[in-house]
Structure formats: C-alpha cells, structure tokens
Amino acid sequence: MTSTLFLRCVALPDHERRQAVARWQREGHPVRLSQPSPQARFIAFQAQGCHGSWQGMIGAREWLQAVGPQWSQWLHQEGADQEILELFSAVSRPIEIAPDLLDYQRLFEFRLIQGEALQEACLPCIGTPQSDLWVMEGPSQRKEPSRPLQAWLQAVPQALRIVLGNSELARLPSRQLAKGDVLVIAEQTRQLFMADLCIGQFTFVKEGLHMQLTPPDNPSPSAPCVLSELPVKLEFVLGELTLSMATLNEFIEGQVLPLEATVASNVEVRVGGKCIAVGELVQLGDRLGVELREVGQGMGNE
Known part of the structure; x- marks a missing residue:
C-alpha cells in the first residue's frame, strides 16, 4: 500500500511579497498589498540604491496629475502616455519615498506596461506624494535591521564553549600519547564560543572568568547585544511515535511508515528541544x- 502526501503549494513570489509588506508594516510604514488596475497604464522602472536594485511602477496619468496639474490637457491627446514617460525619465527624482523604506540614487530602464499584463498580481503598494508606487521586485541586498532578543529566544538553551587555546599534534614530542604526558598549550586564545561562533574572550580573575564580549561592527549606544546575531538552529518535527522493537522491525522490513492524515498540518518547530511554533x-x-x-x-509573532 502506498500513499502520497499532498501539500498545499505556496507561490514563492507571493510569499516574498507578503513577507516584505509585513516587515515594512512592523517598521511603521503604511504599506499594503494591492492589485493594480488592469485598465491603467504604468511607468515601470529599475532603481539603484544602497540596498541594491529594485523594480517599481507608478500610474502614468496619476503621476502627471500630481506633479503638473497644469499639463492635464495632455491626458486627452493621442500618445500622451509616451510623452509622460519621457517627462518622468527626464526628472532627476520623480518620486519621493521615505529613505528608510526604499531608497534610490537613480532610476533607469523606463517602460510603459498595461495593468492587464500583470495577471491580477497583488503587489506591495506604497503611498507617495506623487501617486501609489507598486514594488514589483524588492531590494536585492536588503539587510534586516538588528533587534533585541525576543522573550522566547532568551529562553533557548545554547552551549557556551570556553576554549583555552590550541596546539598542533605535529609539534608535540611524540604523536603517541600516553598516560602522564603533559600537552603544552602553544597558543592561548582564551575564546568564548556559542553556535560555533566566537563571541568574545576571557581572562582569569580571582572569582573565576571575566568575559569580554566582542562588540558589533560600528558600535553605537543603540547597537544590539552580540548574542542577538547568533544563528539559532531550528528543528522541524513531523511527528513522534513510541514503538516497540517488534513493531519498529515490521516497519523497517516493510519500508513504509504510515502517517496520520493531519500530520502535515501539525509540524512542530523546535529550538533546543523546545517547541516554539506549530505550522503546516x-x-x-x-x-x-x-x-x-x-x-x-x-x-513574538514574525
């Protein structure tokens, strides 16, 4: 007997757009998911900023009405959209965007596209003084801002490895080690490790060890604790069964372990053996x- 685990498919572009909107909203920006009108024509462009390149678009006629209402007679002329495109590309900064939301030094590769060509896609939409701006593709090199440790993360166990130093076996008097030998620590590093990353150093004091954590790059009064930069290993658990050896042997011989129909809807996400979330x-x-x-x-919800 064979069975197939049918999974709900999540489109990667849609997922990335929802994540981008959620991130911007957490940062306090009024961004939403919106579907551009299929009847409208848009000016699409590439942008280059400090977080890499991104793609956006803005309604051609809406932009003109906002920046030059005195030119609104253009809107009734044949070929108006092309002229608006040329005007848009000639302006050094045709759109005003909060720099901590999306920044750009220059715009390029301008083109006109019809809304119906977007196939009813929902895109991140940003309100600007000129008109709504739709983000077709987010910044290529955006770095998430560091934030303090969350309450749940503070409870996650981590092993602290206290390393005195190191030596090379080739430099020892003999590679054959025996009881009573004394190994010399050739290089005393006195480093502290968590998650296989060096987080600082220590010195010996009367009370024990004095730990000195490595400061983050470009430290400032608001810089986060170095521990918040440590990777956290997530474990995804599909299920757990308590089986007798006889039952387990039957499964091994048959090579098929039957699963409950709801198992894919109740996957546990664990950190250090502790369940922190459940999902599908x-x-x-x-x-x-x-x-x-x-x-x-x-x-905290993310």
Whole structure:
C-alpha cells in the first residue's frame, strides 16, 4: 500500500511579497498589498540604491496629475502616455519615498506596461506624494535591521564553549600519547564560543572568568547585544511515535511508515528541544517550508 502526501503549494513570489509588506508594516510604514488596475497604464522602472536594485511602477496619468496639474490637457491627446514617460525619465527624482523604506540614487530602464499584463498580481503598494508606487521586485541586498532578543529566544538553551587555546599534534614530542604526558598549550586564545561562533574572550580573575564580549561592527549606544546575531538552529518535527522493537522491525522490513492524515498540518518547530511554533508543511517553490499557524506563549509573532 502506498500513499502520497499532498501539500498545499505556496507561490514563492507571493510569499516574498507578503513577507516584505509585513516587515515594512512592523517598521511603521503604511504599506499594503494591492492589485493594480488592469485598465491603467504604468511607468515601470529599475532603481539603484544602497540596498541594491529594485523594480517599481507608478500610474502614468496619476503621476502627471500630481506633479503638473497644469499639463492635464495632455491626458486627452493621442500618445500622451509616451510623452509622460519621457517627462518622468527626464526628472532627476520623480518620486519621493521615505529613505528608510526604499531608497534610490537613480532610476533607469523606463517602460510603459498595461495593468492587464500583470495577471491580477497583488503587489506591495506604497503611498507617495506623487501617486501609489507598486514594488514589483524588492531590494536585492536588503539587510534586516538588528533587534533585541525576543522573550522566547532568551529562553533557548545554547552551549557556551570556553576554549583555552590550541596546539598542533605535529609539534608535540611524540604523536603517541600516553598516560602522564603533559600537552603544552602553544597558543592561548582564551575564546568564548556559542553556535560555533566566537563571541568574545576571557581572562582569569580571582572569582573565576571575566568575559569580554566582542562588540558589533560600528558600535553605537543603540547597537544590539552580540548574542542577538547568533544563528539559532531550528528543528522541524513531523511527528513522534513510541514503538516497540517488534513493531519498529515490521516497519523497517516493510519500508513504509504510515502517517496520520493531519500530520502535515501539525509540524512542530523546535529550538533546543523546545517547541516554539506549530505550522503546516507546504511546498514553497521547489523547496519544503512550514507556514506558521501558532506561535507559543510569550513568543513574538514574525
């Protein structure tokens, strides 16, 4: 008997757009998902900023009405959209955007597109003084701002490795180690490691060890603790079964372990053996993902 686990497919572009809108909203920006009108014509462009390149578009006629209402007679002339495109591309900064939302030093590769060509896509929409701006593709090199440790993350166990130093076996008197040998620590590093990353150093004091954490790059009064930069290993658990050895042997011989129909809807996300969230197993492009449905008590929603 064979069975197939059918997973709900999540389109990767849609997922990335929802994540971008959620991130901007957390940062306090009035961004929403919106579907551009299929009847409108838009000026699409590439932008280059400090976070890399991104793609956007803005309604051609809406932009002209906002920046030059005295030129509104153009809107009734044949070929008006092309003239608006040329005017838009000639202005050094045709759109005003909050720099901490989206920045750009220059715009290029201007073109006109019809709304119906977007196939009813919902795009991140930003209100600007000129008109609504739709983000077709987000910044290519955007870096998430560092934030303090969340309450749930503070409870995650991490092993602190206290390393005195190192030596090379080739430099020892003999590679054959025996009881009573004394190994010399050739290089005393006195480093502290968590998650296989060096987080600082230590010195010996009367009370024990004095730890000195490595400061973050470009430290400032508002810089986060270095521990907030540590990677956290997530474990995705599809299920757990308590089986006798006899039952387990039957499964091994048959090579098929039957699963409950609801198992894909209740995948646990664990950190250090602790369940921090529950979600549904989905197909995200060509990869598997877990779409969170529940986040444990005291844990921040992301």
